[in-house]
Amino acid sequence: MAESLTLYGNVDIREVQLAFQDAGRISNLAVDEGAKVKKGQVVAELDPARFQMDAERLGGEVMAQTQLVERLKSGSRPQEIEKARAAVASAKANLKDADLILARKQSLLLTNRISTQEVDSARLRVQTWQATLKVSEEEQSLALEGPRKEDIAAAEANLTALQAAKELAQQRLTDTRLLAPADGFIRNRILEPGAMASAGAPVLTLALTDPLWVRAYISEPDLGRVREGMPAELHTDSLPGKTYKGWVGFISSTAEFTPKTVETTELRTKLVYRARIFACDPQQELRLGMPVTATIDTTKGTTGDSARCD
Structure with missing residues (x-):
C-alpha cells in the first residue's frame, strides 16, 4: 500500500455578508473590491446625524x-x-x-x-x-x-x-460605523455612498482568510487511511516548486457524491467524504478558490505537530 495519499481540492471560499443593523444613508465606503482588511477596521459608515440627535435627546x-x-x-x-x-x-x-x-x-x-x-x-x-x-x-x-x-x-x-x-441610542450611533468582523478580502462592493441601506441588507462581501483550509474529498477505500491531525503537503500550479505545510483538520462522517468541480482518479459516481485540510500560508500566496494538490503522509502519527504553522 502506498505511504502517501494524494487529494485534489480548492482553497475554500468562506464569505460574510457585511450589513448595518439600522437603515440609513451611506456616507462613506472606505474599501474597494479586492482590498485587504483587518479585524475591527472601519469599512463603511452611515450618516450619523439622526442617530446623534436621538442620543442627545435621550441624554x-x-x-x-x-x-x-x-x-x-x-x-x-x-x-x-x-x-x-x-x-x-x-x-x-x-x-x-x-x-x-x-x-x-x-x-x-x-x-x-x-x-x-x-x-x-x-x-x-x-x-x-x-x-x-x-x-x-x-x-x-x-x-x-x-x-x-x-x-x-x-x-x-x-x-x-x-x-x-x-444606551441603545448610543449603541445605534456606534453601529453607524461598519467594522470588519475578521481578517479577509473584500470580494463585492454591493452599494455605493449616497445609497439608502436597509437594516440587514448586504453592503459588502468579505472573504475570510483565517484560518485557511482546502476543501478536498476522500474516496471510500482510502477513508480508513486518513485521520484528523495527519500532516500534509500542499502544492499549486501557480507556484509548482513551492510546498505549503498543512494538516487534516476535519473528515465528514457523511458520504456524498463527488462534486463536479472536483477531479479524482476514481469514477465521479463513487461516494466520497469531504475533508478539510488546514494550510500554512504566512506569505498569503494562496487565493480563495485556487486548485490545490494535497499529499498526506499516511505513515505518520495523527498529532500533526510537525505540520502546525510556526
Whole structure:
C-alpha cells in the first residue's frame, strides 16, 4: 500500500455578508473590491446625524429624570415645611377669631339686638376656617413626611428605562460605523455612498482568510487511511516548486457524491467524504478558490505537530 495519499481540492471560499443593523444613508465606503482588511477596521459608515440627535435627546431626558429622583429622595425643603406650619398657625388664628365673633353674636341674639341671619353667617365662617385648618394640617403632615416611597420607586424605574434607551441610542450611533468582523478580502462592493441601506441588507462581501483550509474529498477505500491531525503537503500550479505545510483538520462522517468541480482518479459516481485540510500560508500566496494538490503522509502519527504553522 502506498505511504502517501494524494487529494485534489480548492482553497475554500468562506464569505460574510457585511450589513448595518439600522437603515440609513451611506456616507462613506472606505474599501474597494479586492482590498485587504483587518479585524475591527472601519469599512463603511452611515450618516450619523439622526442617530446623534436621538442620543442627545435621550441624554437630556435622563438628566432631567435624575434631578427629579434626587429631589424626591431629598424630601421637602425647610422653607416648604415652614410655609406649611405658618399656614396651620394662620388657620388656627382665624378660627379662634371666628369663634369669638360667633359667641358675641349669639349673646346679642338672646336680646334680639341682631338678626338670626348674622348668627348663621358667623357660624358658617367658623365652619369654613375649621375646614381650612384641616387642609393646612394635612399639607403640613405631607411636607414633614416627604414623597411617598411608591413615587420614588416609580421615578427610579422611569430613570432606569430612560438610561437603557440612551444606551441603545448610543449603541445605534456606534453601529453607524461598519467594522470588519475578521481578517479577509473584500470580494463585492454591493452599494455605493449616497445609497439608502436597509437594516440587514448586504453592503459588502468579505472573504475570510483565517484560518485557511482546502476543501478536498476522500474516496471510500482510502477513508480508513486518513485521520484528523495527519500532516500534509500542499502544492499549486501557480507556484509548482513551492510546498505549503498543512494538516487534516476535519473528515465528514457523511458520504456524498463527488462534486463536479472536483477531479479524482476514481469514477465521479463513487461516494466520497469531504475533508478539510488546514494550510500554512504566512506569505498569503494562496487565493480563495485556487486548485490545490494535497499529499498526506499516511505513515505518520495523527498529532500533526510537525505540520502546525510556526
